[in-house]
Amino acid sequence: MFPDWFFAPDYALARLVVSHLVAVIYTLAFASALRQFRGLLGERGLTPIPRFLASRTFRQAPSIFHFHYCDRFFAGVCWSGLTISVALVVGAGDVLPLPATMAAWLVLWLIYVSIVNVGQIWYGFGWESLLCEVGFLAVFLAPSSLTPAAPVLWLLWWLLFRLEFGAGLIKMRGDRCWKNLTCLYYHHETQPMPGPLSWYFHHLPRPMHRVEAAANHVTQLLVPFLLFAPQPAKNVAAAIIAGTQLWLMVSGNFAWLNALTIVLAFGAMDDGLLRHALPIPLPSALPPLWYDIAVALLFVAMAALSYFPVRNMIGPRQVMNRSFNRLHLVNTYGAFGSVTRLRHEIVWEGTRDHRLTPETVWHPYEFRGKPGDPGRRPRQYAPYHLRLDWLMWFVALSPRYGTSWLPNFVDKLLKNDPTLDRLLRRNPFPDDPPVFVRARMFRYRFTTPAERRDTGLWWHRELVGDFRQPVRLRRPARTR
Incomplete structure (x- = not known):
């Protein structure tokens, strides 16, 4: 029923890498929630979830915790998410039937959206919404035994484009130091949480800092357009984005923002590039018709939801890290529109x-x-x-x-x-x-x-x- 262009057999390895690495990020996210929720959000936490739920309706903050909350239940939900994500990391999603694989990913997404929606200020970071959006698309990635659906990959590329291009625009519209290429004189020192190499990055020669800032503009404002170009241009764009994000990972601590961006970049690399690292058999079976219909409906829905992020990006008053719906789908992203000097x-x-x-x-x-x-x-x-x-x-x-x-x-x-x-x-x-x-x-x-x-x-x-x-x-x- 669906034409050949609806399928993307050349991105089977990309789909495999993305699905496994998204499961790794989910594992970290649930481990973080388990470790920290009692002190931050528990019944005796700094901003208790029960108190928050008493002032919000389900429509205002969709979450399974509206139906029941206690610290033990929250921990059990997190352990369930952690168990499922670890199972997907080790390959359970590649051996289960398609409906079971999709159900596992859907449960992960429902759990994490439920946590984010009651997480208050502690979960108000852009990478939380990013994981929700990527996690929802992962529901439709399908097992490795089936040929990938092209529309799901298009949506991953579109997300990566918005993530990078939106971040580039917010910088050019924000602090003047981004235009005169001096922001990196300060950023490595004043960023929220420097890493073990940040001291060395800060003491790079100032001309190198200007090169860093200029390279950032190229990577975020020009390179993302190559994500929609034919290969090998798409591979080049993905490699540049991944390399830039790796640079950011080693120069500071930004939770899983950089790691998840690298995961999305892998989604734009075709099998001709990834086969050198993953010489494994490729799928040959086409997915069932009901799945193709579900993917088509997903694409239409996500395209419609893209109206608000696009309007935000091209509008004169761009905001960053904003969700336009309670399910955190098709969000706008960006960081460090201004850089502190002290x-x-x-x-x-x-x-x-x-x-x-x-x-x-x-x-x-x-x-x-x-x-x-x-x-x-x-x-x-x-x-x-x-x-x-x-x-x-x-x-x-x-x-x-x-x-x-x-x-x-x-x-x-x-x-x-x-x-x-x-x-x-x-x-x-x-x-x-x-x-x-x-x-x-x-x-x-x-x-x-x-x-x-x-x-x-x-x-x-x-x-x-x-x-x-x-x-x-x-x-x-x-x-x-």
Whole structure:
């Protein structure tokens, strides 16, 4: 019934790579949720899901947790998603019947959309919506025994185009430093969570930073159009995008944004290129008619939903990382339209002294990823996502990012709350909670090579002032 152009036998290996790697990203996402949800979103978390659900209808935030929520149920749902994603990583989707494979992917998508829709500020990042959109398209990738459907690949290429081109436009319309090619003078140092190589990237010669910025514009504003060109131009475009994203991965920590973009780039590489790395038999069977009809309907629906992202991209007031529907399908993306020139960090400290004096000794809390101890080298966490660390970076930019959760955060520090403690690298009060907690703002910068040789420190910091005055745990008033 469907013509030959509806099928893409030359992209069987691309489909295989994409499906397995998307399952890997799902595995990381569910592992991150399991590790962090109790402290952030649990019944005793910083922004509890039950409280959020009480103020939202299912239509406002579609989620299976509207039907039931408790921490144990949330954990069970995450374990289910983790189990299915691991099974797909090791190839279960390639041996199951087509309906079962599609059902497995659909369950993963339903679970993750449900989490994102109750995740509040902790799940407000562009890569969360990106995983939802990619995860939905993965439902229609089909097992490796069947010939890929071309419309699904077109939608993957269209997503990659929007991801890159939208990010390029937001930069050109944003900070002037992108136009004069100076943003990378600052970005490696002021990005939310530097990685182990960020110090070295920051100290590259300034002409190299200008080359980085210019290459970014080429990759995001020109190269994406080659995704719709014939081969081998498409292979070249995909390789350039993947290489650029790999550069970003090793220069900083951006959760799974770069990794998932590389996955999408693999989707644009034909078998002639990938066969050198994956010399495996290729499929010959065509999918059943009902599947072809489902793919055709998917393409029409996603094309219609593309109206809003396209209008946003070509409009004068482009926004980034926006979902235009509650299911996070066909979103708009982009990051770092503006680049901060100075890095400020909030350092949280506590003391057991009952009376504060100039001689009071304060002990700092250490976070897993964000800078703290100047002598500690930044760590590599991406593609894993440390949500608390990222939000602390935003709070240093503006306290409004912590309005909904910072008071609860302070209260939990004063109580030595175990769910919050698991999100920290070091609690200086492992046995008894502090009496007072305070927060101070510091200006951080990378040490120069000379300073690094002399002191062994990665960061130099200067006190800016108090972010939060010392507070102690409030005691409930006595009642007669």
